[in-house]
Amino acid sequence: MHKYFKLKCNLNKKVKYYVCGFFLSILLTIIPFIITKNGYFSYFIHRFTIIFCAIFQIIVHFICFLHLNNIKKNFWYLISLLFVLVIIFIVVFGSIWIMFNLNHHVLIK
Structure with missing residues (x-):
């Protein structure tokens, strides 16, 4: 019974990790879309927001879905x-x- 409970708690941690990553990726996709579509800010801030959300979304994917959060354990994955x-x-x-x-x-004549 103790092994089952430990496995269930570990499974719940993994599921929570994936769900948290999924919602963060959805949020980081929707934010630049809404800001750009509605034209709230200037062109420079649009570009900065898109680049910032893209970089942060890459980090979220690396940590939540590719499990590259422990550098010592995943050293060769990081190198590859x-x-x-x-x-x-x-x-x-x-x-x-x-x-x-x-x-x-081609344009030189």
Whole structure:
């Protein structure tokens, strides 16, 4: 009986963690949408709000859904995540750089 109760309490912690992460991600999606749709603030504040909510939402996803909250335990997961982010950065900004140079060389006459 004690094992069942301990398992149930642990399961409730995990479910609460996922539900909290889900509601935070929904909230961090709705806030920039409402602020931008209704035009409450200036263009600079819109951009700042969207970037801030996006970065905070990435952090919430890393902690609540990918379980990267313990650095010592998940050291290799963090290293592989950083490697993937570097590769994505190289591919995205390399593609933008190539397209910019192609556009620049085509327009010269």
